[in-house]
Amino acid sequence: MLQAQGISVRRGAATVLHDIDLQLAAGEVLGVLGPNGAGKSTLLGALSGELAVGTGQVLLHQKPLHAWDGPERARCLAVLPQSSSLSFGFLVEDVVGLGRLPHASGREFDDQIIAAALHAADVQHLARRNYLTLSGGEQQRVHLARVLAQLWPGGSGQVLLLDEPTAMLDPAHQHSILQSVRRFAEQGGAALVILHDLNLAARYCDRLLLLADGRARLCGAPDQVLRAEPLKSVFGLEVLIQQHPERGHPLVIAR
Secondary structure, three states, X not given: OEEEEEEEEEEOOEEEEEXXXXXXXXXXXXXXXXXXXOOHHHHHHHHHOOOOOOEEEEEEOOEEHHHOOHHHHHOOEEEEOOOOOOOOOOEHHHHHHHHHOOOOOOHHHHXXXXXXXXXXXXXXXXXXXXXXXXXXXHHHHHHHHHHHHHHOOOOOOOEEEEEOOOOOOOHHHHHHHHHHHHHHHHOOOEEEXXXXXXXXXXXXXXXXXXXXXXXXXXXXXXXXXXXXXXXXXXXXXXXXXXXXXXXXXXXXXXX
């Protein structure tokens, strides 16, 4: 669905992303991990077309990303950046409705999609609220509902790119949001999610990509990536790795 072939990104004289290869498949949630400055947001910017790649190419459905026109690409690729801001006092339901702009699906159908996206992000009770009166965490969930509405309910060929979607959220909403991302993938879509919480990544992601200094250090299933040696090398953190007593995925415990 979405593929990066040897992509590198330069900022001025510095190369900030080096020779990254990855492939995002239908039904998959791929988590991207790494310390601050590792190149995670740069990777997402390159995959979304926001940043130009210096070498290599990004393909969406085997077609170069730059060859898609804007509305066509927006109907199958949605992006939640690390920081989303809106300075107008729109109603929450109208903010979420912005995700339907690339479509010509009619008001009645769009209203159904908006309602479903509001529910998926657990902001249905805020639908008639002024966006500017919301807390930072509530605003984050509204923007997630907006990008979900852009692609909802998910399906084969649709890709969601999320940069720290759990930032500013309480633990319950961190889980509910990632559950919505998993449901999106289960409908045949695919999602790439940048996360800082290693245990959330282990719980909800099928594969993990570990970045450091703009380079891919390790990519594989959570139990292949979340090991003491690579985490020490990348994060400088001594950890113990145990197994979740019910689900079996790795649990990362700082020593």
